[in-house]
Amino acid sequence: DVVMTQSPLSLPVTLGQPASISCRSNHSLVHSDGNTYLNWFQQRPGQSPRRLIYEVSNRDSGVPDRFSGSGSGTDFTLKISRVEAEDVGVYYCMQGTHWRTFGQGTKVEIK
Amino acid sequence: EVQLVESGGGLVQPGGSLRLSCAASGFTFSTYWMTWVRQAPGKGLEWVANINRDGSEKYYVDSVKGRFTISRDNARKSLYLQMNSLRVEDTAVYYCARDSMTTVNTDLFDFWGQGTLVTVSS
Numbered sequence: 621d622v623v624m625t626q627s628p629l630s631l632p633v634t635l636g637q638p639a640s641i642s643c644r645s646n647h648s649l650v651h652s653d654g655n656t657y658l659n660w661f662q663q664r665p666g667q668s669p670r671r672l673i674y675e676v677s678n679r680d681s682g683v684p685d686r687f688s689g690s691g692s693g694t695d696f697t698l699k700i701s702r703v704e705a706e707d708v709g710v711y712y713c714m715q716g717t718h719w720r721t722f723g724q725g726t727k728v729e730i731k
Numbered sequence: 732e733v734q735l736v737e738s739g740g741g742l743v744q745p746g747g748s749l750r751l752s753c754a755a756s757g758f759t760f761s762t763y764w765m766t767w768v769r770q771a772p773g774k775g776l777e778w779v780a781n782i783n784r785d786g787s788e789k790y791y792v793d794s795v796k797g798r799f800t801i802s803r804d805n806a807r808k809s810l811y812l813q814m815n816s817l818r819v820e821d822t823a824v825y826y827c828a829r830d831s832m833t834t835v836n837t838d839l840f841d842f843w844g845q846g847t848l849v850t851v852s853s
Binding site (some may be wrong): 651657659661663668669670671674675678680710712714716717719720721722723724725 | 766768775776777778781790826831835837839840841843844845846
């Protein structure tokens, strides 16, 4: 089974400062078709999840460019260049290469 | 505009059954795999089940195998989750999400519904 491990699980951040979330898989997420199906989701309080990033580094429509994704193989990172108040919530990575598995989530809050 | 609207949640006793529905609009439903994801109170997201475009392939997380059945009606543009032998630990908000046009693709989980709450309690 594929296990997705996020760190940290809680991330207090000062407004305007950067934030970084790590996501590690116990198996390579490179699919047989050559793509890497690693997505990032944001879940604001009381809302449904929203996809931010697909295939490691591609931002979805309407996602601010302060969000960026990077990584390869088994190690991935979501970065927020300057945290804004609306970024408070829980962030999840998810792999689609070996069926479907979510990370535990990282709660981003303002200090 | 893509919309996914879940319904059918509620309070049920342990051992009981419930059927969730998800009404889709704004896209060609029959060309997408569809998924159910759940979130227990205060917990993270858990993929539950998904189904291919014509309903001939179905996959489940181990904890619901033999108890839950995913199905779809492409004419009605609807996704379903029949939940039997419910347990307290099945208590969660259940979301339907658009999965992918193929087994896996760029559109994976790009749209989600608002969720429906299932509470299993005596």
